[in-house]
Every structure is written in C-alpha cells, then in structure tokens.
Amino acid sequence: MGHRPTILFSLAHPDDESFMVAGVSCKYRARGVRLVLATATLGDAGKVGDPPVCSREELPRVRESELRRAVDLLGIDALHLLGYRDKDLCNADPAQIRGQLVRLVRRYRPALVITFDPNGFNQHPDHIAISRFTSDALAAAADPRWLPEAGEPHRVTRLLWTPPLRPEEIGAGPPLGNRPGVDFLVDIQAWSARKAEALRAHRTQHLSINRIWFDRPDPELALSSEPFRQAWGPPLVSRPEIDLFAGMEAGKGIAPEDRG
Numbered sequence: 001m002g003h004r005p006t007i008l009f010s011l012a013h014p015d016d017e018s019f020m021v022a023g024v025s026c027k028y029r030a031r032g033v034r035l036v037l038a039t040a041t042l043g044d045a046g047k048v049g050d051p052p053v054c055s056r057e058e059l060p061r062v063r064e065s066e067l068r069r070a071v072d073l074l075g076i077d078a079l080h081l082l083g084y085r086d087k088d089l090c091n092a093d094p095a096q097i098r099g100q101l102v103r104l105v106r107r108y109r110p111a112l113v114i115t116f117d118p119n120g121f122n123q124h125p126d127h128i129a130i131s132r133f134t135s136d137a138l139a140a141a142a143d144p145r146w147l148p149e150a151g152e153p154h155r156v157t158r159l160l161w162t163p164p165l166r167p168e169e170i171g172a173g174p175p176l177g178n179r180p181g182v183d184f185l186v187d188i189q190a191w192s193a194r195k196a197e198a199l200r201a202h203r204t205q206h207l208s209i210n211r212i213w214f215d216r217p218d219p220e221l222a223l224s225s226e227p228f229r230q231a232w233g234p235p236l237v238s239r240p241e242i243d244l245f246a247g248m249e250a251g252k253g254i255a256p257e258d259r260g
C-alpha cells in the first residue's frame with residue numbers, strides 16, 4: 001500500500017458517486033490519490049427511464065454496467081459492490097455489513113472517508129442506512145477487538161458527509177461558504193464536463209438526473225463545485241476549506257498545485 005493517500009467513498013446506489021463525488025474523484029486522482037468506491041446496492045428498485053432503457057428484470061445488470069462506466073470516467077481505482085437490495089439497506093444484517101466495510105478499511109487504509117450525512121442527504125432510507133453503517137464500521141476498524149481476522153486495525157483521519165443542501169442550491173443564491181454544514185467547498189470547474197458525462201452514464205436515471213442537473217438555466221454552476229461537511233477530523237482553520245486534505249499529514253504527499 002505504501003504511502004499513497006487513499007479516499008474511500010461509502011455510498012448506497014449507482015449514481016450516488018456521480019452526484020456527490022465525481023469532481024473530487026477526478027481532481028484527487030489527478031494528484032495521485034487512490035480512490036475506492038463501495039456501493040451497497042445496485043439500485044434495482046429504481047426507475048427504468050421513460051422511454052424505458054431496459055426491462056425491470058434487466059435493471060440490476062444495466063445499472064451495474066452504468067456504474068462501471070462512471071467509475072471508469074472518474075478514474076476510481078477499485079469498485080466493491082456490497083450486494084444489498086435497493087430500498088432495503090436499513091434491514092441489512094449489521095454484523096455482515098460491518099464486516100464488509102471493516103475489511104475494506106483495513107485493506108485500503110484510507111486517510112479520508114466520504115459517506116452520506118446522518119439524514120441521508122434527501123432522507124432516502126438507504127442513504128441514512130449507509131451513513132449509519134459507515135460510522136459503525138470506522139469505529140470498529142480502529143479497534144483491534146473487533147474482527148481480529150479482518151486485518152490490522154486502521155484509524156481513518158477524517159470522515160466527511162454530504163452537505164445539508166440540494167444539488168440545485170449549488171451555485172445559486174448567496175455564497176455557499178456562509179452556510180452551516182458547508183465545511184469544504186472544492187472547485188471542480190476543471191472537471192465539470194467529466195462530472196456531466198458520469199451523470200449521463202446513468203442512462204436509466206435520465207429523468208431525475210436531467211431534472212436535477214441539466215434542465216435548469218445554469219447547469220454549469222451546479223457542476224462547478226462540490227461541498228462537504230466534516231463529521232470529524234482535524235479542526236479546520238477556515239470554513240469552507242478548499243482542500244479535502246487540509247490539516248492532514250496524508251495531504252503532504254499529494255501534488256500541491258492548488259492546495260490552500
């Protein structure tokens with residue numbers, strides 16, 4: 001594993017990565033950071049599109065291929081599908097999903113983890129569930145008494161949550177930096193076309209993706225930055241910070257061109 005800093009994204013559905021972390025994926029991958037994505041479900045209870053892109057029976061397979069396309073576009077190094085049922089993640093066996101996530105944390109040893117906030121961003125029960133299971137697993141991964149067979153304990157330095165605002169609020173209205181919960185605001189303008197491409201890779205989800213991201217007067221504004229909220233980690237000198245690794249040892253190993 002060496003000293004290569006790693007970010008683990010712990011999310012619920014195919015397309016969550018493109019909504020939430022597409023820009024930071026491209027930006028930090030270009031700076032040598034390793035990216036790992038855990039996706040808990042295949043979104044198999046989601047929409048098939050209108051006109052339909054596929055049948056309901058084909059949906060899990062199609063959504064998996066859409067996710068793999070987005071992962072390629074974003075330069076994510078490793079994708080782990082956790083294999084849970086869509087809209088049923090809250091009923092996952094806590095010991096089972098804890099074991100899966102602890103193994104990933106101890107194997108990849110991320111400095112930084114990004115997941116949904118405790119309200120699930122839009123209160124989707126699967127988003128709330130993955131937030132809860134991720135917090136559980138990060139505490140367990142650091143404690144050698146949990147799952148000693150699952151690898152050497154590892155303590156994550158910083159946990160980030162999705163922010164308490166809608167995608168359509170990004171770039172609209174007063175500066176986001178004054179909003180509570182916007183602790184990081186990462187400029188992704190250099191990667192906005194790639195984020196758009198990753199969003200569009202989720203063809204089955206074109207109705208919601210177009211409504212939220214593209215059918216608006218200022219789509220480029222929504223694609224210009226990605227905000228995050230700090231759950232815990234090193235204290236922030238200023239808010240919003242512009243670099244996810246601000247104040248972290250792990251950030252010293254990555255390319256410095258636009259660190260604040």
Ligand SMILES: [Zn+2]
Nearest residue numbers: 012013016127
């Ligand atoms: Zn989702």
